[in-house]
Amino acid sequence: MAQQRPRVVVTRDLPDAINARMAELFDVVANPGDVAMDRAALATAMAECDVLVPTVTDTIDAELIAGAGERLKLIANFGAGVNHIDLKAARARRIVVTNTPGVLTEDTADMTMALIVSVPRRLAEGEKLVRSGQWNGWSPGGMLGHRIGGKRLGIVGMGRIGQAVARRARAFGLSIHYHNRHRLPKVVEAEFGAEWHPNLDEMLSNIDILTIHTPLNDDSRDLIDARRIGLLGPQVYLINASRGGIVDEDAMVAALEAGRLAGAGLDVWRFEPEIDPRLLALPNVVMTPHMGSATLEGRIATGEKVIANIRFWADGHRPPDQVLEGWA
Incomplete structure (x- = not known):
């Protein structure tokens, strides 16, 4: 069971309203510089957090998941696509993966x-x-x-x-x-x-x-x-x-x-x-530079789904947007 205020690492800078709400609810490690984390930084983050909030710019492969700390139990993806996350490796480690379908x-x-x-x-x-x-x-x-x-x-x-x-x-x-x-x-x-x-x-x-x-x-x-x-x-x-x-x-x-x-x-x-x-x-x-989902309204709605998924998980419930591929 995760602690009352789970430690959450967010890999990219999110809209101000989402950053503020996360800071209220969780023990957040943010990325205000908005520079994509390299592999070493991702490995460090995954060794020390309960929840990782990656984006499409982060490749969360089997090797990184295998090296994650025991406390990492949720990967709450900021976005609908999860092809950058090795779902089978996450399943093997009993790490729940969520995404944010529908909002974009x-x-x-x-x-x-x-x-x-x-x-x-x-x-x-x-x-x-x-x-x-x-x-x-x-x-x-x-x-x-x-x-x-x-x-x-x-x-x-x-x-x-x-x-x-x-x-x-x-x-x-x-x-x-x-x-x-x-x-x-x-x-x-x-x-x-x-x-x-x-x-x-x-x-x-x-x-x-x-x-x-x-x-x-x-x-x-x-x-x-x-x-x-x-x-x-x-x-x-x-x-x-x-x-x-x-x-x-x-x-x-x-x-x-x-x-x-x-x-x-x-x-x-x-x-x-x-x-x-x-x-x-x-x-x-x-x-165009991968801007199909680039609206402020869409980014805020995505962040709100991430927060909801983390809160459900932290309360001991199944997150509403759990990705089921690779799970029994």
């Missing part, structure tokens, strides 16, 4: 829709042209892009975020196609006018825009590989605001350079924060 759905869907619009309409190129001072005024052939109304949107992963994207996309006149492990209820499909494709390859061959909303795990890593990128037509725009590892980045770059893809909108990267320099040279790629 609308923010991520907004960013995805912004990318869906921005790439075909060449918004980034147009903005750069204006800033360069080289724009000579309107012309009938200037900055021609493509409308998105009437196009076919393929969604990989029709969970909370995928459905929020579908809701927005339908209002823009896109037809909705999706691939999911399980088909949605017919009433949900009817809400979006969505068509389920049990075979991913078949869907990829029949869409104009592809957007990805599936977690990164062993099943989804390189899900959109060179072969599947080859199934996409040259008119297709690839949008990824999920995780960089789901798309084979080398194959995507090769397709973009060869004109086998029309463009891409990317908010995530395989080796963040490093960006493939070949992507930087491509004008038909819109790039």
Whole structure:
């Protein structure tokens, strides 16, 4: 059983309101400098705390978990994705892992829709042209892009975020196609006018825009590989605001350079924060710095979920957002 005021190490600087509330409730070791902890700092923290609050910038692997102190009993992740935490190793040590699902759905869907619009309409190129001072005024052939109304949107992963994207996309006149492990209820499909494709390859061959909303795990890593990128037509725009590892980045770059893809909108990267320099040279790629969930409202809501999970655990109850993968 944890002490009444558990010792909590927070690896990154959180919103002021969340920092203040944590300080009221727990014995907190904060990171006001907001510099990502290196491996040695993470190991030290995990040897001395009851609760670790990591983020996507922290890789909590089996070796770190094996070396953690006996008092570490909860990893309360600040964020929904947990692919940076070795869940099997945590289970072996009887360390509970929690996350913060649901709170960033609308923010991520907004960013995805912004990318869906921005790439075909060449918004980034147009903005750069204006800033360069080289724009000579309107012309009938200037900055021609493509409308998105009437196009076919393929969604990989029709969970909370995928459905929020579908809701927005339908209002823009896109037809909705999706691939999911399980088909949605017919009433949900009817809400979006969505068509389920049990075979991913078949869907990829029949869409104009592809957007990805599936977690990164062993099943989804390189899900959109060179072969599947080859199934996409040259008119297709690839949008990824999920995780960089789901798309084979080398194959995507090769397709973009060869004109086998029309463009891409990317908010995530395989080796963040490093960006493939070949992507930087491509004008038909819109790039944002992993900011799909970057709203103050979303960060506060995430922090509130972290606090709730810690409080439930400290009171001897099962946290509401315990990650069950790898647990009996």
